[in-house]
Amino acid sequence: MPRKKDATETGYEEAVIELEEILAELSDDDIDVDHLAERVKRATELVKICRDRIAAARLEVKDIELPEESG
């Protein structure tokens, strides 16, 4: 049975784009400290999503059988 992707696996592309958008916002010298805290919190989450699955997990292998009619 094909496995559905979980939320952290779907968002790599979206995550890095959002991260770079936040970066652009933070480049503004007049950013408000409250807003800064909120954006940094979000950026931390995004970096965590991107790093965790890629670097920390081990290689997984599973065997797939061909259905009878196609094998």
Added chain:
Amino acid sequence: MRNINNHRDRNLMQMPSQFRDRDEDTDGRGSSADDARSVSELIADINQVLAREFRDVWVYGEVGKVTNAASGHCYFDLIEEDGGEKSVLAVKLFRGVRQSLGPKMKQHGVDIVSGIKVRIRVTPDVFATNGSLGFKMSDLDPRFTLGDLAAKREEIVTRLKRDGLYDRNKRTRLPMVPLGIGLVTSKGSAAHADFMKTLEQSGIGFRVSLCDVRVQGDGAAASVAAAIGHLATFDDVDLVAVIRGGGSKTDLAAFDDEALARAAATCAKPVFTGIGHEVDTSIVDEVAFSWNKTPTACAIAIIDMVNDFVMRVETAAQRMATLVLKALATAERRVADAVGQLRTLRTSSLNGAKSRIDLLESELRGFDPVVLMRRGWSITYDKDGRVMKSVKQVKKGSELSTRLADGTVFSTTTETHNN
């Protein structure tokens, strides 16, 4: 068929006297019983005639069923199909001949495998043990086989282009971080081991869904095609990798199969190949999203894409840390200014501002490269302090410093290699 009959007619006309005389002397009564020969004698006589009359006969056709015996001999059918009519010769390639032809066949990458066209030299021969007529192969013309393979390929490529399939797989969408790999290979082969070892060494958490298939011989193309189609249906498969080790051109014929090329071209997921031949590409390579020479090169191509993403994220995280530190310094200066200027400000408000700054500092720890360095990552700078992201930035003699979790290594470049 016509050629064979012509040969037979000519042969009867030139039949040696010991056969012809008897036919002519019969006048309806049959040959004399006194002239009878033993079975082995008759077979020997027939073989003598056949060897003389059909010396140096070249014949062409398609190789049908092939049996490679443990003795080293090879037996195969040579087939001609014309409309519904089928003509078959039983050909024997004895071990000794095979060995003497070996260097020539290897040089041209041609082998006797089912489905290829060959032009071979044969001698007809009645096999004494069962009286059957067979053909002993003594030579092969590799140019004929290669010419036929090239012509066949061109026809298939033309049909794929006509049907709009040639570039279709190249237009599929590849996720930015392809961690789900559908792997089509012969489980336990050297190709399989090389591919997995390279993935493992990357330290990246790939998920491999492996379909064990035959990659050569009868049924190989159909088996690979079915596996590609099946793996593409899995949600957690981002790309399908088709890999096998090197082999002769005819051995790799499965990857020039039209049905397999169509399966790869119409696969909903990007197809990556690593079919292990340095010089030529197969049709499957041509229609694939990404063609790579070897299984290892195929794994590296996938790893590189993930590493590009990792680099993008880490660059963003590093830049973020710098920006936030700068913003914090500005904020702290503003608070200090406020304290100086607004002596009436209530202490609680000041505490509120201070706690927000503390919160920010704790968030910043998430970007600290030292955390990553403890996992084995490092950052390399040139002597001007610029972060090195590519070997292209580094020249022989460049002085570099590499920051690790607990210190810095200074080094001078002796050489660089691309991945």
